[in-house]
Amino acid sequence: RPLRIDVVTIFPEYLEPLRAALLGRALDRGLLELGVHDLRDWTHDVHRAVDDAPYGGGPGMVMKPQVWGDALDDVCGERTRLIVPTPAGRPFTQRLAHEYAEQEHLVFACGRYEGIDQRVLTDAARRMPVDEVSIGDYVLVGGEAAVLVIAEAVVRLLPGVLGNPVSAEQDSFSDGLLEGPSYTRPEVWRELAVPSVLRSGNHALIERHRRDEALARTFHRRPDLLERLAADDLDARDRAV
Numbered sequence: 251r252p253l254r255i256d257v258v259t260i261f262p263e264y265l266e267p268l269r270a271a272l273l274g275r276a277l278d279r280g281l282l283e284l285g286v287h288d289l290r291d292w293t294h295d296v297h298r299a300v301d302d303a304p305y306g307g308g309p310g311m312v313m314k315p316q317v318w319g320d321a322l323d324d325v326c327g328e329r330t331r332l333i334v335p336t337p338a339g340r341p342f343t344q345r346l347a348h349e350y351a352e353q354e355h356l357v358f359a360c361g362r363y364e365g366i367d368q369r370v371l372t373d374a375a376r377r378m379p380v381d382e383v384s385i386g387d388y389v390l391v392g393g394e395a396a397v398l399v400i401a402e403a404v405v406r407l408l409p410g411v412l413g414n415p416v417s418a419e420q421d422s423f424s425d426g427l428l429e430g431p432s433y434t435r436p437e438v439w440r441e442l443a444v445p446s447v448l449r450s451g452n453h454a455l456i457e458r459h460r461r462d463e464a465l466a467r468t469f470h471r472r473p474d475l476l477e478r479l480a481a482d483d484l485d486a487r488d489r490a491v
């Protein structure tokens with residue numbers, strides 16, 4: 251049964267890229283079903299208002315509970331997992347991407363920066379799993395770009411979507427390190443040569459070179475990943491004792 255993804259947004263055109271390229275082919279091949287819905291279809295007033303001033307004052311607007319409640323009642327089903335991108339969410343990770351790829355039905359609720367009335371999520375959580383997730387520590391205008399990111403990370407994991415099946419361990423971050431630099435022909439380009447070890451044919455040396463490059467890059471760019479790696483190793487050693 252193909253994964254079904256529904257997105258509720260006030261900018262449906264923003265999600266068109268999901269119908270292009272890789273994800274487009276997955277759609278054509280029936281590996282994925284996609285529905286994009288305009289939240290304003292569930293408004294009740296002539297002005298089609300989707301937000302209102304925040305209780306307690308402060309800047310910006312908050313999205314109205316009634317509109318979202320009615321939209322989610324129609325779009326969500328018995329086996330829906332609701333995903334709400336928000337800067338206040340827990341971090342979206344490759345692990346979560348694998349979890350989402352196992353689901354039957356994902357619904358993405360795209361809110362504006364000031365958010366959706368919290369009671370919408372509280373009410374939804376009475377009937378289905380609700381995840382508030384962040385794709386990183388920066389400020390967007392709304393959740394649409396986050397949905398593009400999450401959807402791409404999830405759909406590429408679906409069987410048959412990528413040419414060569416992606417196994418979890420092949421994904422970068424799976425050995426806890428960043429990928430090192432990559433090269434292809436020509437061997438010298440603008441006086442820059444490819445590291446000769448990569449042309450040596452000595453696979454043991456090549457593997458060591460690549461791991462050294464990955465460690466160096468991780469140390470300089472993401473020392474936080476090394477701390478986690480060390481901690482995991484220590485745990486593993488403790489368990490082994």
Ligand SMILES: Nc1ccccc1-c1cnco1
Pocket residue numbers: 335336337361362363364383384385386387388389390391392393394396
């Ligand atoms: N900044 C945002 C504004 C609105 C909806 C999501 C976000 C978000 C998600 N991950 C990081 O930021």
